[in-house]
Amino acid sequence: MAPLISQPSLWPALALCALPAVIAGCLHMAVVRLDLCPWLARPLDGGRCWRGARIFGDNKTWRGLVAMILFSILGCYALAGLMALAPGLAPYNVLDFSTHGAPFYGLLYGLGYSLFELPNSFLKRRRDIRPGQAGALPHILLDQADSVLGCLLLLYPFSRMDFAFVMTGVVAFTALHLAVNYLLYLCKLRAVPL
Structure with a gap:
């Protein structure tokens, strides 16, 4: 796929690219709030500690990893379906569903989202910030x-993203992530607003 060329196409492309992650994130929070699949709500670190502190903490679970992958796949199917129903949106789609299907892209979204949160969780445990607390x-x-950043980095080699898209995406999607988290808090699907 050729990289995006036209700057006016950047914002609609960003919106479409965010769709699978937004769908996955909202559905994941519903699963957590309703305590679905509690047998999967086990910490990824198995409760282990390193230098007197938990490695990742209780909030990074197998349920979160599995849910984010499955719901991201669902979100990618939704995006692919939208592309089929509205072919006029094709110039704004950065993903190549004809080469890599929705499950492939969903796996990248889910892994990027979940795994790239782990280093920050590790650092927060070292700074004695409790799981679920934002800190400074x-x-x-x-x-x-x-x-x-995790989603964009994993998607980048398999997409029409260029450097400007990735950099704008980091800023725009971070702001979107904050807004969606606050909306989930207002809907009582999240315990804290940020």
């Missing part, structure tokens, strides 16, 4: 930007 402003921003 730098941690709040990193909390929102880490998964965004």
Whole structure:
């Protein structure tokens, strides 16, 4: 696929690219809030500690990893369906569903989102910030930007993204992530607003 050329196409492309992650994130929070699949709500770190502190904490679970992958796949099917129903949106789609299907892209979204949160969780445990707490402003921003960066980095080699798209995406999607988290808080699907 050729990279995006026209700057006016950047914002609609960003909106379409965000769709699978927004769908996955909202559905994941519903699963957590309703405590679905509690048998999967086990910490990824298995409760292990390193130098007297948990590695990632209780909030990074197998349920979250599995849910984000499955719901991201669902979100990618939704995006692919939207592309089929509205072919006029094709110039704004950065993903090549004809070469790599929705499950492939969904796996990248889910892994990028979940795995890139782990280093920040590790750092927060070292700074004695409890799981679920945001901490200072730098941690709040990193909390929102880490998964965004993870998704974009994993998608980049298999997409029409260029450097401007990725850089704009990090800023725009971090702001979107903050807004969606606040909306989920207002809907009582999230315990804290940020």
